Amino acid sequence: DTGVSQNPRHKITKRGQNVTFRCDPISEHNRLYWYRQTLGQGPEFLTYFQNEAQLEKSRLLSDRFSAERPKGSFSTLEIQRTEQGDSAMYLCASSPQGGTEAFFGQGTRLTVV
Amino acid sequence: QKEVEQNSGPLSVPEGAIASLNCTYSDRGSQSFFWYRQYSGKSPELIMFIYSNGDKEDGRFTAQLNKASQYVSLLIRDSQPSDSATYLCAVWPRYGQNFVFGPGTRLSVLP
Numbered sequence: 108d109t110g111v112s113q114n115p116r117h118k119i120t121k122r123g124q125n126v127t128f129r130c131d132p133i134s135e136h137n138r139l140y141w142y143r144q145t146l147g148q149g150p151e152f153l154t155y156f157q158n159e160a161q162l163e164k165s166r167l168l169s170d171r172f173s174a175e176r177p178k179g180s181f182s183t184l185e186i187q188r189t190e191q192g193d194s195a196m197y198l199c200a201s202s203p204q205g206g207t208e209a210f211f212g213q214g215t216r217l218t219v220v
Numbered sequence: 221q222k223e224v225e226q227n228s229g230p231l232s233v234p235e236g237a238i239a240s241l242n243c244t245y246s247d248r249g250s251q252s253f254f255w256y257r258q259y260s261g262k263s264p265e266l267i268m269f270i271y272s273n274g275d276k277e278d279g280r281f282t283a284q285l286n287k288a289s290q291y292v293s294l295l296i297r298d299s300q301p302s303d304s305a306t307y308l309c310a311v312w313p314r315y316g317q318n319f320v321f322g323p324g325t326r327l328s329v330l331p
Contacts, residue, residue, distance in 0.1 A: 140318055149224075149308050149321035150264065163317045198263055200319075207252045207312050209319060211263040 109133060111212035113199050119218045120189055127185045128215045132201030139182050140209060141174055142198040150198055156182060157204075189219045223247065224311050224322035232328045239296040241307050241325050246290070249314030253285055253292045256308040258324065264308055268294060299329040 112131040120126050132139050137158050142150035153172065155163040158179035171189075176182040186193055196216050200209040227242045241255075252271055256264035270276045270283040270292065282295040292311075296303055306324040313320060 142321075147323075149310075149323045150319075152318045152320070155318050196263075207319075208254065208266055208269050210266060211256075214263045 111199055111201050111210055113197075113212035113215050115215055116213060117216050117218075119220060122191060122219055123188055125185060125187045126189060126217065127183050128197055128199075128217075130182045130184070130199030130212060131180075132182070132199070133203075133210060135203060136201035136210075137179065137204050138202045138209075139176060140200045140202075141182070141184050142200065144196045144198055144214075145194075153184070153197075186217075189217075191219045193217060194219045223313070223320045224309055226307075226309050226322040226325045229306075229324075229326040230328055231325055232330055233299050235299060235301060235329055235331050237299050237329075239299045239303065239327055239329070241294040241296075241309075241327065243292045243294075243309030243311075243322055244290055245292070245309075245311045245320075247311065247313040247316075247320075248287075248290060250287075250290075250311045251314060252312035253283070254310040254312075254319065255281075255283060255292075255294045256310060256321075257303075258306045258308055260305075296327075299327075301329045301331050303327060304329050 139156045141153040144150045156176040171187045196214045200211045202209040255268040258264045268283040284293045308324045309322040310319040
């Protein structure tokens with residue numbers, strides 16, 4: 108499968124715990140995006156990488172959220188001290204250099220109890 | 221004003237009819253426009269993109285772009301029950317580095 112891969116698919120965690128999600132983009136894509144989507148809403152931008160550089164971060168992203176993309180390959184998104192409001196689908200997408208069409212992974216559904 | 225707006229749903233059409241989905245955007249300099257389909261509980265799937273004014277056809281799907289009116293639409297001909305999904309409009313703003321999505325329009329195609 109050469110698409111965008113996200114792990115885990117589902118995560119249930121207790122409030123206050125830390126969670127980390129992983130995204131493996133399409134191999135030749137150097138752009139990687141993280142979005143969050145809640146029920147009935149469109150995806151909301153969180154952050155964007157070009158290769159290993161994090162070029163943009165949403166102002167909506169609190170300091171409990173951090174993302175990395177070491178070596179410009181896979182990316183991780185960590186949420187510290189989770190809150191119930193963090194419950195959402197976290198989507199990763201990638202696109203090639205010079206192209207803006209983005210392809211999404213299956214998403215990670217986070218439930219904070 | 222929201223950056224990307226879509227006609228509120230749900231939109232119901234009978235099988236075989238044409239479904240028309242609309243999207244408006246606020247950034248006049250936006251260059252790229254995308255339609256994604258999202259089935260319930262699944263991630264968005266890219267179905268069309270358009271960069272130039274006019275129509276772009278791909279099978280049963282036609283995207284229409286009017287930059288002067290800041291309007292993009294998606295027509296689905298010969299609608300099938302399998303087309304029932306939420307359709308998301310996404311825009312790449314002129315000075316942005318990420319896609320801005322609308323809230324989506326839920327389409328139901330009735331057999």
